[in-house]
Structures are given as C-alpha cells and as structure tokens.
Amino acid sequence: SLKPELITATESQRAAMRRDPMSVVLKDMFFANAFPYLEVRRPFILGTREQNWRATLSHRFVELLHKKTGKLTRLYTQNIDGLDYQNKGVPPQKVVNVHGSIGRVACEGCGTPAAFDSFCDSVQSSIKDLYSIDPAAPQESTPILCSACQRPLVKPTTVLFGSNLPAEFFTRAEEDMPDVDLLIIAGTSLQVSPANSLVYRANESAVRLIVNNEPVG
Ligand SMILES: [Zn+2]
Structure with missing residues (x-):
C-alpha cells in the first residue's frame, strides 16, 4: 500500500x-x-x-507466429509490463505498446x-x-x-493519466488495419478504448478470432 x-x-x-x-x-x-x-x-x-516476471506461453506464441510463419504484422498490447520484449525473436518495431511500457x-x-x-x-x-x-x-x-x-x-513510457496515448498507436493502426486478413484478439474483454477499436478498423473480410476467459464485448 x-x-x-x-x-x-x-x-x-x-x-x-x-x-x-x-x-x-x-x-x-x-x-x-x-x-x-x-x-x-x-x-x-x-x-x-x-x-522477475517471465513471458508466458501466450507471449511466446507471438514470437512463434513471427519466426515460424513470418506473418506477424504487428502486436498491439495494452500490457505495460514489458514482457513482450523478452521475446528476443520479435523485432521491437513489431510491437506497439498502446499504453506505453x-x-x-x-x-x-x-x-x-x-x-x-x-x-x-x-x-x-x-x-x-x-x-x-x-x-x-x-x-x-x-x-x-x-x-x-x-x-x-x-x-x-507508460502513459500517465492526463497524457495522450503514443502517436505510434494511431499511425500504425492506420497503416496495418486495412490489410490484415487475420486479427487475433487475446486476453482482453475489449472494454478499454481506443485499443478495442482495432476490431472495427480491420478490413471487412478479415477473420477475427477472440480468445478470452470471460465473455467479450
Ligand atoms: Zn527531455
């Protein structure tokens, strides 16, 4: 406390x-x-x-996507814990920390x-x-x-209350979302804006796959 x-x-x-x-x-x-x-x-x-805290299998899955298939466009994460950077196989420019890190x-x-x-x-x-x-x-x-x-x-770079989100989130989303064919959404109840808007910004024909412990939306 x-x-x-x-x-x-x-x-x-x-x-x-x-x-x-x-x-x-x-x-x-x-x-x-x-x-x-x-x-x-x-x-x-x-x-x-x-x-002191280790990346989980879910973090490693992103690394697998990138290394095995080369098809990772971007990882957008709301987590601020920096665990994504333990995935040494994922170049930092593939990661957008929506709320900083x-x-x-x-x-x-x-x-x-x-x-x-x-x-x-x-x-x-x-x-x-x-x-x-x-x-x-x-x-x-x-x-x-x-x-x-x-x-x-x-x-x-964690975003302070009263500060704007990183500009990178908006520019990357504009670049990425029109072209994705698969959007994997994991570990989020999609309650927090604007990260949750990515779901609607992906192109119409993109497959959206949701993985979460609780009902979403
Ligand atoms: Zn300065």
Missing part, C-alpha cells in the same frame, strides 16, 4: 496521494514532482530488468528516448527505496535528468 509520508513530496502533494493513490500517476503530479512516480515504481522498474524509457517532456539499462542504473543509484528491500538504495532521492533538455522528466 502507498505510504505518502515516506515519499519525497510536499505536504500538499502527500495530501493529494492520501486522497487518491492514483495521483502518483497523474501527468500534473509528475511534471510538478517526478519522485512519487519513480519511488513507487522503483521495484517494478528494477524487477523488470531482473526479469515499463521496459521502454523516454523523457516525458521532450520525448528523447533513453536506454532502459542505464535508466535502471540511475534509478538504483538515485531513487530511494520505499519498501526496504534494497539495502544499496540511497537514503534520499536525487533527480534523473534528461540528456537532451536537462529536466527531471525521464521515465518508462
């Missing part, structure tokens, strides 16, 4: 986090103070590098990308550990600056 009193923030920012823990992932909060986001996400970011890093201010691995090094050495699991963590957080604009706005 969130412990605002431990987070590097002003009293009014802490009060906002107490009222609503989701304020940690608000765009306005992040631009005012990046520490709540980075401190809360620290274990998730570093655990992603350590591969914990495994990709960029400056929220100017968009300049940063390498995930060196970002993780910075998180490890600059961001304090709220959860007392890393004895090597610093006692106090210090900013991680963008190499281009020098602002402390570098973060995983």
